[in-house]
Amino acid sequence: MxxxxxxxxxxxxxxxxxxxxxxxxxxxxxxxxYLALIPLLDEEALKAxxxxxxxxxxxxxxxxxxxHQLGGSIMSSYTLVNWVLGFLMYPERLRDMLNYxxxxxxxxxxxxxxxxxxLLGDLEEGREAWETALAVISLPLLATG
Numbered sequence: 001m002x003x004x005x006x007x008x009x010x011x012x013x014x015x016x017x018x019x020x021x022x023x024x025x026x027x028x029x030x031x032x033x034y035l036a037l038i039p040l041l042d043e044e045a046l047k048a049x050x051x052x053x054x055x056x057x058x059x060x061x062x063x064x065x066x067x068h069q070l071g072g073s074i075m076s077s078y079t080l081v082n083w084v085l086g087f088l089m090y091p092e093r094l095r096d097m098l099n100y101x102x103x104x105x106x107x108x109x110x111x112x113x114x115x116x117x118x119l120l121g122d123l124e125e126g127r128e129a130w131e132t133a134l135a136v137i138s139l140p141l142l143a144t145g
Contacts, residue, residue: 002110002142005117009128009135010037021143028140029095037136042129043088049126054081060119068112070104080116084133097141109141 003021007014012033020028028034057077065071087094116134120127 002114005114006135006139006142009117009131010139011040011132012037017139020139021145023143023145025098025140025143025145026095027145028143034136034139038091038094041088041133041136045126045129046085046088046133049123049130050081050085052123052126053120053130054078056119056122057081057116064112064115064119067115068108070108070112084130084137087137088133094137094140097137104141106142106144109138113138113142 003014003017006012006017010017012020016033020031020034023031054077057080061075061077061080065075083097083100087097113134117131120130120134123130
């Protein structure tokens with residue numbers, strides 16, 4: 001199901017998502033198919049709806065962190081939203097995600113990501129932009145190669 005969601009949100013085929021996820025996390029950042037996704041992110045829509053997403057995640061993220069046993073992590077609605085916006089402004093810093101998430105396994109990220117996507121369903125505007133951004137930024141964190 002996650003591969004299907006990632007394909008839908010990125011516009012890539014399921015086979016291409018599978019190929020990317022078979023790479024090492026660092027290799028994804030050099031892959032032309034992945035790099036082509038970054039300029040397609042809708043920065044205007046993301047910025048315009050950041051406050052709503054931060055509020056939405058702020059309300060539901062604590063329960064998700066408990067569900068996925070991530071209570072000790074620093075992830076908050078503030079960090080999640082600001083990292084997305086920050087990496088849009090400084091795409092050369094995307095690789096930093098690996099360092100920030102080094103304590104999380106690809107399985108942990110993969111288990112929580114569908115819940116993060118599901119919360120976006122409550123957005124009246126910007127849902128697709130946030131789904132795409134979250135999928136693109138998460139791909140390297142899901143890689144197992």
